Amino acid sequence: MKRRHFLAAAATAAMPARAALGQGTSGASRVLKFIPQADPAVLDPIVTTAAATRNHGFAVWDTLYGLNQDYAAEPQMAQSHAIENDGRRVTIRLREGLKFHDGEPVRAADCVASIRRWAARDPMGQVLMARTEEILAPDERSIVFRLQRPFPLLFDALAKVTPPVCFIMPERIAATPPNQPIAEIVGSGPFRFLADEREPGSRVVYERFADYVPRAEGVTTWTAGPKRVHLDRVEWHAMPDAGTAANALIAGEAQWWENPPVERQAALRGNRTVVMEIPDPTGFVGMARFNHLHPPFNSMAIRRALLGAVDQEEFMTAVVGADRSLWREDVGIFGPGTPLANDEGMSVLTGNRDIEKVKREISEAGYGGEKVVLLAATDFPTLSAIANVGANLLRRVGMDVELIADEWATLVRRRANRAPPSEGGWSMFFTFWSGIDTANPGVHQALRGNGERAWFGWPTMPRMEELRSQWFDAPDLGAQQRLARQMQAEALREGPYLPLGQYFQATAYRRGISGLLKGLPLFWNVQKG
Amino acid sequence: MFAYVVRRVLATIPVMAIVALFVFSLLYIAPGDPAAVIAGDQATPDDVERIRQSLGLDRPYLVRFGSWVWDILRGDLGVSIFTNLPVATMIKQRIEPTLSLMIVTLCLAVSIAVPMGVVAAWKVGTWIDRMVMGFAVLGFSVPVFVVGYLLAYVFALELDWLPVQGYTAFSQGFVPWIENLILPAVALGSVYIALIARITRATMLEVLQQDYIRTARAKGANQVSILFLHALKNAAVPIVTVIGIGIALLIGGAVVTESVFAIPGLGRLTVDAILRRDYPVIQGVVLLFSFVYVLVNLVIDLLYTLFDPRIRY
Numbered sequence: 001m002k003r004r005h006f007l008a009a010a011a012t013a014a015m016p017a018r019a020a021l022g023q024g025t026s027g028a029s030r031v032l033k034f035i036p037q038a039d040p041a042v043l044d045p046i047v048t049t050a051a052a053t054r055n056h057g058f059a060v061w062d063t064l065y066g067l068n069q070d071y072a073a074e075p076q077m078a079q080s081h082a083i084e085n086d087g088r089r090v091t092i093r094l095r096e097g098l099k100f101h102d103g104e105p106v107r108a109a110d111c112v113a114s115i116r117r118w119a120a121r122d123p124m125g126q127v128l129m130a131r132t133e134e135i136l137a138p139d140e141r142s143i144v145f146r147l148q149r150p151f152p153l154l155f156d157a158l159a160k161v162t163p164p165v166c167f168i169m170p171e172r173i174a175a176t177p178p179n180q181p182i183a184e185i186v187g188s189g190p191f192r193f194l195a196d197e198r199e200p201g202s203r204v205v206y207e208r209f210a211d212y213v214p215r216a217e218g219v220t221t222w223t224a225g226p227k228r229v230h231l232d233r234v235e236w237h238a239m240p241d242a243g244t245a246a247n248a249l250i251a252g253e254a255q256w257w258e259n260p261p262v263e264r265q266a267a268l269r270g271n272r273t274v275v276m277e278i279p280d281p282t283g284f285v286g287m288a289r290f291n292h293l294h295p296p297f298n299s300m301a302i303r304r305a306l307l308g309a310v311d312q313e314e315f316m317t318a319v320v321g322a323d324r325s326l327w328r329e330d331v332g333i334f335g336p337g338t339p340l341a342n343d344e345g346m347s348v349l350t351g352n353r354d355i356e357k358v359k360r361e362i363s364e365a366g367y368g369g370e371k372v373v374l375l376a377a378t379d380f381p382t383l384s385a386i387a388n389v390g391a392n393l394l395r396r397v398g399m400d401v402e403l404i405a406d407e408w409a410t411l412v413r414r415r416a417n418r419a420p421p422s423e424g425g426w427s428m429f430f431t432f433w434s435g436i437d438t439a440n441p442g443v444h445q446a447l448r449g450n451g452e453r454a455w456f457g458w459p460t461m462p463r464m465e466e467l468r469s470q471w472f473d474a475p476d477l478g479a480q481q482r483l484a485r486q487m488q489a490e491a492l493r494e495g496p497y498l499p500l501g502q503y504f505q506a507t508a509y510r511r512g513i514s515g516l517l518k519g520l521p522l523f524w525n526v527q528k529g
Numbered sequence: 530m531f532a533y534v535v536r537r538v539l540a541t542i543p544v545m546a547i548v549a550l551f552v553f554s555l556l557y558i559a560p561g562d563p564a565a566v567i568a569g570d571q572a573t574p575d576d577v578e579r580i581r582q583s584l585g586l587d588r589p590y591l592v593r594f595g596s597w598v599w600d601i602l603r604g605d606l607g608v609s610i611f612t613n614l615p616v617a618t619m620i621k622q623r624i625e626p627t628l629s630l631m632i633v634t635l636c637l638a639v640s641i642a643v644p645m646g647v648v649a650a651w652k653v654g655t656w657i658d659r660m661v662m663g664f665a666v667l668g669f670s671v672p673v674f675v676v677g678y679l680l681a682y683v684f685a686l687e688l689d690w691l692p693v694q695g696y697t698a699f700s701q702g703f704v705p706w707i708e709n710l711i712l713p714a715v716a717l718g719s720v721y722i723a724l725i726a727r728i729t730r731a732t733m734l735e736v737l738q739q740d741y742i743r744t745a746r747a748k749g750a751n752q753v754s755i756l757f758l759h760a761l762k763n764a765a766v767p768i769v770t771v772i773g774i775g776i777a778l779l780i781g782g783a784v785v786t787e788s789v790f791a792i793p794g795l796g797r798l799t800v801d802a803i804l805r806r807d808y809p810v811i812q813g814v815v816l817l818f819s820f821v822y823v824l825v826n827l828v829i830d831l832l833y834t835l836f837d838p839r840i841r842y
Contacts, residue, residue, distance in 0.1 A: 041611040041805060042567055047580070049569030121576065163571065179576075179583045181613050199622055200612040201801045202793035239694065239791045240800070247681055247693040248791070379804065409806050412565035416574055431570060445571050455573055 029529050030232040032513075034521070035245045035257040039201050039238035043193075044181040046121050049163040051434065055521050058223060059206050059234065060101075061167030061187035064092060064111060064143075065159035066224030069518060071339055071439060073159035074224040076215065077106065077168060077188070087150030094141040099211045100170050101192045108137035113174035115143075115158075118166040120178040124157040124442040125166065127472055152475055153442060161223055161436060161520060162443040190214070190227045190524045191234060204236040206523070220525050222517065227524035230515070234523045249274060249508055255528065256509040258521050261381065262320045268508045275511055278504040280519055282335045282435025283327075286315055286386050286500030287446060291427050292459040294420045296372065296399070301365035303495030307348045309358040309397050312501030318385040320503045327503040333447065333488040335435035336502055339477060340484035345492040349499065358397045372399045373421035375429035377408040386500055387430040394428075415456045429456070435502060436519070440480070441468045441487060446497050459496045530841075534831070541823045548819040549601065552812050553594050561806040562586075563610045584610055597812065606816070607809035609802075616813035619798060626696045627794035629706065630786065631779050633714040638721040639772065645722070646729020646768075647756050650737060653730075661726060668723025673782050677716035677789035684712060694791035709792075717786040721775050728771045732764035739763070765836040773829035780818055 036055065042048040045057035066076035075081070079095040098106035112135050119125030131151050136144040145154065158166050168188060176182045185193040191206035198204055208229045218225035237254060239245040246264045248254040250271055260268055260276075268274045290297035297303055316327035330350055334340040372394055376387030384405070391403045404414075404426075411429065419425040438444045447468070448454040449461025467487045474480040509516065515525040564581035565572075572580075581587055588596075600607055606616035649661035685693040691712055697705040736742065737760055745759050784796035795814055802810035833840045 039801070041801075041807075043612075048567050049571040053569075123573075163569065177583075179579045183613070199793050200609070200614060200619060201798055202791075237695070237791065240797070241788050241791070243678055244681075244694050244789055244791050247686055248695075251686055251689070251693045253693055253695065406560070407804065409561040409563070409566050409804060412570075413560050413562035416562065416565060416577060433570070437571065445573070453573065453575060455571075458574075 030230070032231050032234045032256065032523065032526065032528055033254040034234060034236050034523075035239050035248065035254050036204075036236045036521070037259045039236070040204065041200065042181060043185050045167055046118055046164045046178055047181050051163065054161070054163040054165055056193075056204060056236075057165055057167050057187075058161075058189065058520060058522055059191040060185055060189045060193045061165075061169060062098075062189045062227075063159065063166055063223060064168065065155050067159045067161050067222045067519075068219075068224035069221035071436075073155035074218065076159075076224065077111075081155070087152070088147045090145040090147065090151075090154055092143040092145075094143070095213070095215070096141070097213045098188055099213075100188045101186050101209055102170070103211075104170060105140070106168065106188050107140050107171070108143045110171045110174065111143050111168050112137045113171040114168045115166060117169075117174045117176070117178050118164055121164050122157075122160075122166070123445065123448075124153070124160060125164075127151075127442070128154065128157050149473075151472065153472055156440075157442065159223070160443060162434075162439075188212070190229045202238055206234045208232050214524075220517065222519040223522070229524050230527040231523060249510065252510060255513055256507070256516075256521075258507055259505050260508045262326075265506055265508075273511055274508050275513075276506045276508045277516075278326075279507045279516060279521070280435070280505065281337050282439065283502045283504040284382075284432040285331060285335060285435050285438050285502045286319070286382075286430070286432050288386070288390050288428055288430050288498040288500060289446065289455075289457045290459075290495065290497060291421070291425065291457050292496070293418055294425060294427065295370045296362075296367050297427055299365050299367075300494060302362055302367055304348075304493065305358050305361035305365060306394075306397070306498060307492060307495060308351075308361070309353060309355060309393055310349060310498050310500065311353050311393075312349070312499070314393075315386050315389050316501040316503055318389045319382050319501075325504075326506075327501055329501050331499050331502045333438070333491045333499065334440065334444070334484060335438040338435065338439040340440050340481060342481065342485045342488055344485040344488045346488075348492055355396055362397055362399070367399070369400055371421060372401050372427045373425070374401060374403045375411045375414060375426050376403055376405045377411045377430075378405045379407050382432055382503075383408075383430055386432075390428070390430055390498075390500075418458065430500075441471045441484070447487065447491060449494070449496065457496065459494065461490070461494050461496065464490050464494065464496075530834075534827070537827050537830070541820065544823055545816065545820060549598065549812070549816060550594075552815045553597060554590075556806075556808050556811060557590055557593070559806075563806040563808065566805050567611060597809075601816075606813040609810050610807050611805055616809050619810060620795065620813060620817060623793060623795045623798045625698060626792045627783055627787070627796060629696075629699065629710055630713055630717065630783055630792060630794060631776075633707070633710045634718045634721065634779060635772075635776075637714050638718040638725060638775075641718075642722040642725035643729050643761070643768065646726040647733055647761060649726065649730040650733035651752070651756055653734060658730075661730065665723040665727045668719045668726075671719065673716055673720065673785050674789050676719045677713070677786060680712045680716055681790070696792045696794070709790075713786045713790040713792060716789065717779065717782045720782065721778060724775055724778070725768065725771055729764065729768050732767045733760055736760045736764045762836060766833055766840075769829055769832050769836065773825055776825045777822055780822070 036052055038052045040052040040056040042053055045053050062077050064078045065073040068074050077095060077098060079093045081092045083090050100106060119129045128151060131148050132145055133148055134146040138144060170186055173182050173184055190209055190212045192209045194205040194207060214226040214228050220226055242261050242264050245257050249257045269276055290303055292298055312329035320326040332346050374391050377383040391401050394401045414426055415429050417425045421427050441447055445455040449459050449464035451460040452458055467483055471480060471483045474483055512529055515527045517525055564584060564586055565577045568577045568580050608615055609619060645661050649658045652658050681693050684691050692709055695709055697709050699706045742759060745755050784800055787794045787796035799814045
């Protein structure tokens, strides 16, 4: 007997009430200990767009529609829907027997209040509300949208997994203003949040919601299909140190680590107790975002010229190394592998890289040696890597580059500054977006061209806004794809940002865990032992 | 003596006031934006601005400072910007792991370092002395996180004697509690042991040259009683001073140790709060640490009177 087992046995004998090591749980075999990418500091999935909070949201709350592996919406809480009056009246019927964690039934009025709160924060929700005359709850189980004109993407909007997600909350909670965090975490999802076991910054605990009724039919993929729970309890243990997380996984103190960094992956792959796989086929898409308000990147010709200098392989190699199975380099505007991804105008990114030609084009476009201020986040190695490659690239094409390396919290403050770079503003920053968050114009914030109200960088691209508006009205996928090609061409003409490639983030879990779903870290369908 | 204690306790008030002003001002001018961190990367500038307003971060410096001071005077440390929980509740949640870590480290360090220093002084110039001093140099030179990783690798992963990470509350049993603290305490204590052992050796060497030690030897007192009764007691004042100063070292080291061993203590709370710019939490924790440090200094000053009756306040 190893000493630790002896100590554990002694402790168990001394305190029979004590359960699994360290966390006071019972039935350890059905307890899953999970190491998330970060602690969800804010637990309200509408106030924040943080991915960790969105993932927490899917444990606690349910959605009217789910997203399947083909990136299409399927009824989830909804039993069925009816489209009438030439698409201007949509009635969604709720499934029977749905309950919140406080025991109250889920009513249509709860859904209406939740949709209103979500829509106030969500770009697709805002379009939906702009086209909605009224949302009604004529009875306990019917939600009626009275629309000014048809909105073919209604179900896609309600199913989207890009934060903020349209989670359904009790009406009294959904009445909270959308910029103010909710005070109670009560949902109707497959897991109940245990508020008294929450340790901010360290631990989030959920237990199986016994009254959850999964869909009877369908295939479980992404957030669609039956959400069957095989675990009694899920514990999130935030571990800021990657070495500690790796050790905890290897030692069996945790069973699933959401996102081991690249430098730890080789060691984990070599461990026979650990399995590694790529859960999200849409990966992460890198971008160098221009500030369109000030020289030199207020010049479309300069932005466009720089597309010819981008070598996505160089960027992705700096992020995840030479293993080509972990990244791809032919990345355009929409997340590769998603329905709207296309090859329109891609030659500007995939053709021969000619730095001398780019130098000439930049000079001809009027670059006058202005200082280019780049913002780089030092606390995320992936962001730091693409920022350094980006700085080097701009220097090679003859730009006067100042790289400001700082923590993310400082960077986000500065990127909100619209002043010229010499007065505390900036010229370019680097970030990664989840591939699914670039899957269509409704969620792709970096494609917005509405000037002062656009995402940081504030591009004004009227043609892009017009195409986006048309996309919302597109009657079917074919029409959406045709518009997506035009949008990509427009984006590669205007250059709101430089696409830097896509990498795939591996997840690591103990052998013996099964049923992990593709896409997000979700806990239904997962089995232990 | 009582008057002295009262005077010292009262003296903490201006000290804390200066700390409060300093911390608040520093955070005010420090770059970073909690509203942008809360909103997330995909939020629009308008969303961020609305959150900033709802948090009151757009109010002028004096208004915010005045409101914070007024709350503190009423015993309210404020509410975390991120979790919406009272800062006092968050500190209460985190204080046990940090306190446990510090107490175990302190006990471990003192019980190892003082005898080491005494023996090194007694066997000065021998291999024992050189080993102790070698260990001390090593303790100073190797960073806490490296010691932590090495210990975790050997004792948790390879030998499977102890857990890799985490913390178990004392209420769940002594054995699991101490199991989780051994490796972090040894890692955190390595610098502390080195510091105390060196000071103990140096002070003991000086004391062992004194006439009264020669007299004790001449009277036939045995070595143990010479070292621990006659010499160590007279060397205690500088040793206690170093132990007290070392508490600050422990507070700083706890930040790293709690990260390496995933202990949900005040150190991690501080780092997380700084990274997110959770101002009320940073202010609350720094005030607490300052208060503890002032208090420790007071206790040490009072301890002097126990070891050296000539000291009077």
